[in-house]
Amino acid sequence: MITHRRSEPLYRPYLKLVSDNSSVKAMVSLHYGARVDGDAELFSRCFTPDGALTILGDRRMLPQAGRHVGRAAIRNIVSAMASDLDCLDAFLVDVIAEGDRGVVHWHMTLRGATTGSIADFDVADHLILRDGLVASATEFIDTTSLGLLAGRI
Amino acid sequence: MSTSFKSLRVVPSRASRLDVIKRAYAARIVGDGALYAAFFTPDCRYQLIGNAMINRPSGLWLGREGIIAVYQRLAQITVLSDLMIEDVIQDNDSAAVLWHAEIRSVAGGRISDFTGFDHLRFDEDLISELSSFYDSASLAILLNEETGE
Numbered sequence: 053m054i055t056h057r058r059s060e061p062l063y064r065p066y067l068k069l070v071s072d073n074s075s076v077k078a079m080v081s082l083h084y085g086a087r088v089d090g091d092a093e094l095f096s097r098c099f100t101p102d103g104a105l106t107i108l109g110d111r112r113m114l115p116q117a118g119r120h121v122g123r124a125a126i127r128n129i130v131s132a133m134a135s136d137l138d139c140l141d142a143f144l145v146d147v148i149a150e151g152d153r154g155v156v157h158w159h160m161t162l163r164g165a166t167t168g169s170i171a172d173f174d175v176a177d178h179l180i181l182r183d184g185l186v187a188s189a190t191e192f193i194d195t196t197s198l199g200l201l202a203g204r205i
Numbered sequence: 206m207s208t209s210f211k212s213l214r215v216v217p218s219r220a221s222r223l224d225v226i227k228r229a230y231a232a233r234i235v236g237d238g239a240l241y242a243a244f245f246t247p248d249c250r251y252q253l254i255g256n257a258m259i260n261r262p263s264g265l266w267l268g269r270e271g272i273i274a275v276y277q278r279l280a281q282i283t284v285l286s287d288l289m290i291e292d293v294i295q296d297n298d299s300a301a302v303l304w305h306a307e308i309r310s311v312a313g314g315r316i317s318d319f320t321g322f323d324h325l326r327f328d329e330d331l332i333s334e335l336s337s338f339y340d341s342a343s344l345a346i347l348l349n350e351e352t353g354e
Contacts, residue, residue: 157324169275196342197255
């Protein structure tokens with residue numbers, strides 16, 4: 053006969069998620085909310101202290117292009133972009149997450165601060181998370197249209 | 206006793222979709238637009254991010270015929286001399302493909318490295334949507350510096 057005490061259950065409740073994307077998706081909502089609001093401080097705090105933001109592009113067209121390491125550098129570069137380009141609207145198209153990696157496809161409407169022109173952009177970010185924070189983000193954006201909007205082309 | 210199946214649907218596995226991605230990108234590097242298009246649904250949407258005024262093949266292309274057409278146009282101006290898939294992330298019916306490519310300008314012969322990202326959506330084991338992101342300004346510089354456009 054098998055006996056057990058009430059205080060010692062036969063089994064421990066255990067929930068295993070087949071695919072735990074929740075941490076990536078929770079981070080994404082905070083991360084992109086801060087970015088769209090132009091809150092460079094909160095955006096930079098979504099990164100690990102040694103986190104890196106890489107904006108792919110040619111610096112002749114997009115001076116903020118390149119790899120920016122550390123929260124201070126990330127805060128400065130996002131502030132610089134926000135002063136060049138007003139984000140009028142943004143929404144997430146898709147979040148693809150697997151383990152500690154994710155890709156965010158988002159759409160935003162930008163206005164060039166100097167030209168006043170308005171254009172729609174699809175943007176994609178490749179994220180690598182560590183301890184619930186972004187260790188690496190690589191941003192893909194249509195740099196030609198961005199150059200036109202900023203009056204560099 | 207007889208048992209009849211009206212249909213048997215098999216939920217596509219991650220492995221089968223990864224195999225589709227590998228074979229599709231293999232077709233892409235050999236420049237076989239028709240084979241590449243065969244991995245897409247007949248009514249697929251294919252978007253090359255960029256400004257159509259400057260990045261001429263960019264825009265939204267529809268159907269397999271659209272994919273074949275865009276690859277014919279790309280082949281006239283560029284040669285994909287190397288393509289490496291760096292990462293594939295799958296989540297439900299979406300996938301992200303991070304790639305690195307060496308692209309050569311047909312006009313001038315100059316080669317540049319590009320890192321890009323493709324956002325795919327699947328319908329069963331075929332790609333129904335693909336949006337391709339890359340540094341469009343650098344591609345324009347590569348192609349236009351030598352043609353003087």
